[in-house]
Amino acid sequence: MAQYLFLTLAALSILAALGMVFSRNPVHSVLFLIFTFFCIAGQYILLNAQFLAVVHIIVYAGAIMVLFLFVLMLLNLNKDTEPQKSTIWRITAGIASGMLLVTLVGALRGGIQVSIPENTNDQVGLVENLGKVLFTDFVVPFEIAGILFLAAMVGAVLVGKRDLKA
Amino acid sequence: MLETIRTIPIDYYVYLSTILFVIGVFGVLTRRNAIVVLMCVELMLNAVNLLLAAFSTYLSDAQGQIMVFFIMVVAAAEAAVGLGILVMIYRNTKSTDISLLDNLRN
Numbered sequence: 001m002a003q004y005l006f007l008t009l010a011a012l013s014i015l016a017a018l019g020m021v022f023s024r025n026p027v028h029s030v031l032f033l034i035f036t037f038f039c040i041a042g043q044y045i046l047l048n049a050q051f052l053a054v055v056h057i058i059v060y061a062g063a064i065m066v067l068f069l070f071v072l073m074l075l076n077l078n079k080d081t082e083p084q085k086s087t088i089w090r091i092t093a094g095i096a097s098g099m100l101l102v103t104l105v106g107a108l109r110g111g112i113q114v115s116i117p118e119n120t121n122d123q124v125g126l127v128e129n130l131g132k133v134l135f136t137d138f139v140v141p142f143e144i145a146g147i148l149f150l151a152a153m154v155g156a157v158l159v160g161k162r163d164l165k166a
Numbered sequence: 167m168l169e170t171i172r173t174i175p176i177d178y179y180v181y182l183s184t185i186l187f188v189i190g191v192f193g194v195l196t197r198r199n200a201i202v203v204l205m206c207v208e209l210m211l212n213a214v215n216l217l218l219a220a221f222s223t224y225l226s227d228a229q230g231q232i233m234v235f236f237i238m239v240v241a242a243a244e245a246a247v248g249l250g251i252l253v254m255i256y257r258n259t260k261s262t263d264i265s266l267l268d269n270l271r272n
Contacts, residue, residue, distance in 0.1 A: 001169070003174055006174050010182045014185055014189070020205065026199055033205050040212055046170050047168075047219055048168055052234060052235075060208075063242065064208065064242060067246070068204070068249070071201065074253070077199070085265075093192060100188055101184065108177070108184070114224070116171065120225075124222065124227070124231070125219075130232065134232055134235070137229075148243055149239065152242075153246065155247050155250070156246045159253075160250045
């Protein structure tokens with residue numbers, strides 16, 4: 001059962017990712033990417049990382065992709081006006097990424113040498129456990145992430161302002 | 167023990183993440199619309215997130231999933247600043263075509 005679910009979700013996510021790369025209309029690209037994100041959220045649920053799945057949907061599908069769509073509509077790019085790169089460039093890019101794929105798969109083909117413990121704890125991805133780890137072992141990175149967010153917010157506002165004198 | 171861990175080898179997750187990452191790289195190399203390039207970067211980040219979560223579950227170690235949260239934070243910050251820069255570029259060049267951005271070359 002888990003295996004079929006995994007294979008279905010994997011095939012769907014790969015197809016949607018290819019659709020994102022190959023569709024001419026940027027809005028279709030955004031929608032394909034949202035579908036890919038939902039498939040990845042399904043994988044998280046399959047891994048019993050439920051809190052991660054919920055946060056993933058809220059942050060990516062709910063915030064980041066809406067931001068992308070918003071900018072796309074704001075700049076009025078929702079039509080097939082994108083100029084294409086030349087065929088030779090596309091072939092080169094295909095060869096380059098294909099080589100990357102071959103290299104990575106070749107490096108990993110001998111099997112991943114990890115020893116999975118006999119009694120794994122299934123509760124590791126639940127919010128109780130994650131919250132405990134996040135607010136004890138990772139308190140300092142958590143606060144630094146907050147500062148990073150603040151800096152990003154200030155930076156985005158500053159970049160987006162029309163003239164800084166006003 | 168979780169059914170996923172018993173029936174699916176961890177290699178499957180490694181290969182799935184590799185394929186998604188390579189699709190992202192291909193998109194970055196071929197597309198000319200800067201928004202779609204940013205989206206391909208998000209796809210690559212997500213491939214890494216999936217791998218971290220898979221290893222975290224298989225080894226029952228919560229640290230991998232905590233790392234995924236931090237990557238999400240960085241991705242959100244990156245998207246906000248990146249799209250801000252993009253709007254600025256559009257204001258100056260009336261286009262989001264990245265091949266126009268070669269001012270540093272001459």
